[in-house]
Amino acid sequence: MSGEHSGSLPVRIEQDVVLARQLARKLASDCGMRLVDLTKLVTAVSELARNTVVYGGGGDMDWQVLEEAGRTGVRLLFRDEGPGIADLKLALTDGWTSGNGLGLGLTGARRLVDEFELDTVPGEGTRVTITRWI
Amino acid sequence: MASLHGSTLEAIKHNHAQLLVQWVAALEANGATRNIKEQTLSQETRDFLQLLIDVLQADSGNDIVSSDWDEARRFLERLSASRAQLGHDSHQAAYFIFALKRPLFSLLQTHFSDDPARLAEQLWLISELLDTLGMHTIRTFQKTREAVIKRQQEELLELSTPVVKLWDGVLALPLIGTLDSQRSQTVMESLLQRIVDTGSEIAIIDITGVPTVDTLVAQHLLKTVTAIRLMGADCIISGVRPQIAQTIVHLGLDLGTLTTKANLADALKLALKRLGVNLGEQV
Numbered sequence: 183m184s185g186e187h188s189g190s191l192p193v194r195i196e197q198d199v200v201l202a203r204q205l206a207r208k209l210a211s212d213c214g215m216r217l218v219d220l221t222k223l224v225t226a227v228s229e230l231a232r233n234t235v236v237y238g239g240g241g242d243m244d245w246q247v248l249e250e251a252g253r254t255g256v257r258l259l260f261r262d263e264g265p266g267i268a269d270l271k272l273a274l275t276d277g278w279t280s281g282n283g284l285g286l287g288l289t290g291a292r293r294l295v296d297e298f299e300l301d302t303v304p305g306e307g308t309r310v311t312i313t314r315w316i
Numbered sequence: 317m318a319s320l321h322g323s324t325l326e327a328i329k330h331n332h333a334q335l336l337v338q339w340v341a342a343l344e345a346n347g348a349t350r351n352i353k354e355q356t357l358s359q360e361t362r363d364f365l366q367l368l369i370d371v372l373q374a375d376s377g378n379d380i381v382s383s384d385w386d387e388a389r390r391f392l393e394r395l396s397a398s399r400a401q402l403g404h405d406s407h408q409a410a411y412f413i414f415a416l417k418r419p420l421f422s423l424l425q426t427h428f429s430d431d432p433a434r435l436a437e438q439l440w441l442i443s444e445l446l447d448t449l450g451m452h453t454i455r456t457f458q459k460t461r462e463a464v465i466k467r468q469q470e471e472l473l474e475l476s477t478p479v480v481k482l483w484d485g486v487l488a489l490p491l492i493g494t495l496d497s498q499r500s501q502t503v504m505e506s507l508l509q510r511i512v513d514t515g516s517e518i519a520i521i522d523i524t525g526v527p528t529v530d531t532l533v534a535q536h537l538l539k540t541v542t543a544i545r546l547m548g549a550d551c552i553i554s555g556v557r558p559q560i561a562q563t564i565v566h567l568g569l570d571l572g573t574l575t576t577k578a579n580l581a582d583a584l585k586l587a588l589k590r591l592g593v594n595l596g597e598q599v
């Protein structure tokens with residue numbers, strides 16, 4: 183496995199969403215993640231990175247390869263200093279969108295990973311952490 | 317700013333031939349000559365050294381943005397472009413300049429061996445000058461690369477929508493890569509246009525080459541299919557691999573209104589059946 187175990191990637195423009203997906207794909211496959219799980223993780227990354235660009239006004243993706251108690255995983259944190267989410271319950275409702283989306287990005291991403299954590303403060307920003315274990 | 321000492325220039329002119337030999341050797345040693353003909357390289361180095369001597373002779377100072385440096389700058393811009401075309405990276409391109417440092421430095425070292433203060437001053441000036449010229453090469457190189465990438469992106473945009481006719485009345489659109497908003501717009505338009513032009517009844521959109529199907533891709537697919545149906549034609553999505561199917565389920569996407577198939581062959585079979593084409597019983 184590569185020597186680097188954590189890092190950060192800017193997620194500012196649409197093109198960065200592609201880079202974020204590519205990085206997640208590489209991290210997951212370097213850890214030996216199965217194709218199905220890898221596809222799920224990459225899809226979740228696509229959703230969260232796009233939210234960061236579209237709603238968060240751009241931010242960063244911190245990545246980390248976890249090795250603890252005999253298990254390996256990939257953890258990703260999407261953080262922005264955008265408007266935050268005023269009504270979290272609404273945002274976490276299948277099909278709800280404040281824009282032109284399908285309103286499935288957040289809820290879908292949550293179902294695609296093992297751990298999902300969302301912190302948001304209106305006016306300060308949003309942080310979403312996801313983890314997928316192998 | 318202090319300018320180059322007259323005797324520095326004299327030394328350079330005097331040792332012109334030797335400098336060129338050492339310069340070319342340094343370039344070769346660093347792999348900055350890949351795919352460049354020996355003759356071209358020797359022409360380039362000779363021309364540039366001459367340009368350099370000419371400008372320094374005119375005592376134009378180190379400010380390479382000034383018009384005295386026009387010709388030298390243009391030379392480096394042409395050089396960047398040709399290096400980009402040869403597939404070199406920006407470092408290899410800029411090394412053309414940086415490789416001149418060592419030969420020049422050792423020349424000055426010998427030349428000013430009894431005047432360390434002057435040596436230091438002249439080394440500094442030459443070094444600063446070469447750095448600026450090298451940076452200019454990198455900058456232009458990047459600009460050239462960006463232009464090339466932009467052109468390729470535009471070409472790809474057109475290339476990536478190769479709508480093919482599989483059968484009378486059946487069109488297929490094999491999608492490859494990322495479906496960003498601009499591309500999906502182009503894709504959708506060209507497919508709809510071809511359906512009209514050919515009077516096709518069934519369109520197959522094959523997503524085998526799309527690595528990630530997220531809500532944005534799904535939304536584009538749904539819109540395209542709706543438009544196709546509004547035109548009175550039908551659409552089949554093929555290339556839904558097992559991992560994609562599972563992801564779509566977890567994502568919560570409802571693609572229930574779409575007809576999907578695992579691969580293009582199955583999609584074609586279905587299309588032909590719908591058109592009433594007899595495939596023979598042995599299949």
Ligand SMILES: Nc1ncnc2c1ncn2[C@@H]1O[C@H](COP(=O)(O)OP(=O)(O)OP(=O)(O)O)[C@@H](O)[C@H]1O
Pocket residue numbers: 229233234237238262264265266267273274278279280281282283284285286287288289308531532
């Ligand atoms: N980083 C963020 N900053 C601010 N608001 C956000 C952020 N991420 C999500 N939201 C809000 O939560 C809503 C739901 O997000 P979600 O990703 O589920 O759906 P969507 O982006 O609207 O549509 P899609 O299904 O295409 O992702 C968004 O419409 C937006 O209002």
Ligand SMILES: [Mg+2]
Pocket residue numbers: 229232233283286287288
């Ligand atoms: Mg979203």
